[in-house]
Amino acid sequence: MLIEFSVGNYRSFKDKVTFSMVAANIVAKDKQLDDNNVFAVDDELKLLKSAAIYGANASGKSNLAKAMNFMKWFMINSSKETQSTEKIRVEPFRLSTETETQPSLFEIVFLLNNKKYRYGFEANQERVVSEWLFYVPNKRETRLFERVNNGNTDKINLSKTFKGEGIHPKTRRNALFLSVAAQFNVEIAEIILNWLTTKLQIVSGLEDKNYLDYTIDSLSKEDSSKREIVQLIKQLDLSIKEIKLIKSIIHGNIDYLFTIIKTGHNKFDTEGNSVSIELFDLDSQESEGTQKIFFIAGLLINTLKEGKALIFDEFDARLHPLISKAIVTLFNSNETNYHNAQLIFMTHDTNLLTNKLFRRDQIWFTEKNKYGATDLYSLVEFKIRNDASFESDYIKGRYGAIPYIGDLSQLFGEPDA
Structure with missing residues (x-):
């Protein structure tokens, strides 16, 4: 402490x-x-x-x-x-x-x-x-x-x-x-x-993207941290119903594996009924505020669960x-x-x-x-x-x-x- x-x-x-x-x-x-x-x-x-x-x-x-x-x-x-x-x-x-x-x-x-x-x-x-x-x-x-x-x-x-x-x-x-x-x-x-x-x-808070790996790492595990991060994001009224991690490979001199986060939103028909989930790319299709919440969600959950001290400028x-x-x-x-x-x-x-x-x-x-x-x-x-x-x-x-x-x-x- x-x-x-x-x-x-x-x-x-x-x-x-x-x-x-x-x-x-x-x-x-x-x-x-x-x-x-x-x-x-x-x-x-x-x-x-x-x-x-x-x-x-x-x-x-x-x-x-x-x-x-x-x-x-x-x-x-x-x-x-x-x-x-x-x-x-x-x-x-x-x-x-x-x-x-x-x-x-x-x-x-x-x-x-x-x-x-x-x-x-x-x-x-x-x-x-x-x-x-x-x-x-x-x-x-x-x-x-x-x-x-x-x-x-x-x-x-x-x-x-x-x-x-x-x-x-x-x-x-x-x-x-x-x-x-x-x-x-x-x-x-x-x-x-x-x-x-x-x-x-x-x-x-101006460089919080550096902490996205915290969130990705937690979402990659089938444990309570994943459930808590998903619950936190859903409860913050971002209209996100689903979160998916998509692994991709960049081919070059050295192949590089990285993870993309997809956010799922309800798609509605002409009667206002939810008919499917539309996936958005976090990096290019979500607001900066939504991105920030993803950046820090894993860090926040980890801090609370482990009893850490977090200093946030x-x-x-x-x-x-x-x-x-x-x-x-x-x-x-x-x-x-x-x-x-x-x-x-x-x-x-x-x-x-x-x-x-x-x-x-x-x-x-x-x-x-x-x-x-x-x-x-x-x-x-x-x-x-x-x-x-x-x-x-x-x-x-x-x-x-x-x-x-x-x-x-x-x-x-x-x-x-």
Whole structure:
């Protein structure tokens, strides 16, 4: 389970951005929101099943998803897919003389095998400056390892529990010790990277076609996932009565087998009676919205069934607001999300901004401050009435995080005489 994610320019930077899925100590207007949208890890920790992040264009919503995606990629691949001369793909905050030369910070807090872990690192384009891993085996946080840079050399303080002796000399300056440790079969490192690979998915709604294979793979199996995907697509009112997978071969120097999805629609006679099923090609004859639902259907079902965390940028792109709401409701429900999967999404869809769908701690905003840096804050920070209209107040600017549009009436000036 994902608990928190932080990103900033260095560890002491006061404007470090932290996003949290920890439930606040509040009571929702509708008690059903508390019963469905929150789950208890133990007596002290409760987590949210979903969260929405709003903000104007260029306010930093997508950058948060990109930072998470980079952190995931670097943790998994820095020891095996980079060379010693490659630069690390971090970019300092360039609008401040204080931070433009400072390393970038990334930290993630998560639950794995009923234990809480906190892992992070600082890096510039040349090297990993520091790295740390802590966990809570019982009640107190305990260090597993900590890497510090002393000039041109690294020092790594290891606990006996981590069992990573002898690996430090094999760790390049532009690679993470955790990634190298996993390559050398250190069990804790392997478990963490396996969780990261299999349980944390980061998706862009502008590139969701890349996830069609999830759906095709599930539809190819005669199991419950196939039935659930078909049921989901049918229930979303797409007028699709049947789904067929057609395998085709492209002949060339190397024959290539690929799968085409066909969607079945009712064909009617002059009396309005259904007489047959007409097959359409998903790629060329269905709308972009219908295509997107197919792209992400397998991913959504898999996330819910496996209790994963899904971070979805541009969530509402090409989706009707009612379909977006239906997907969020799948996560905010004990009936359909009994494994406590988590959905975190970036959106402009204000139809979802309602206290009938979300608690206040599930709604977040991004806004650029006067220095051009992103502020991230939750609706729970505002004192508002229980019956407040989140959507109306947001559009009115009460919570910030909206574009301030200038006077466009004189855009083209006076017409020529």
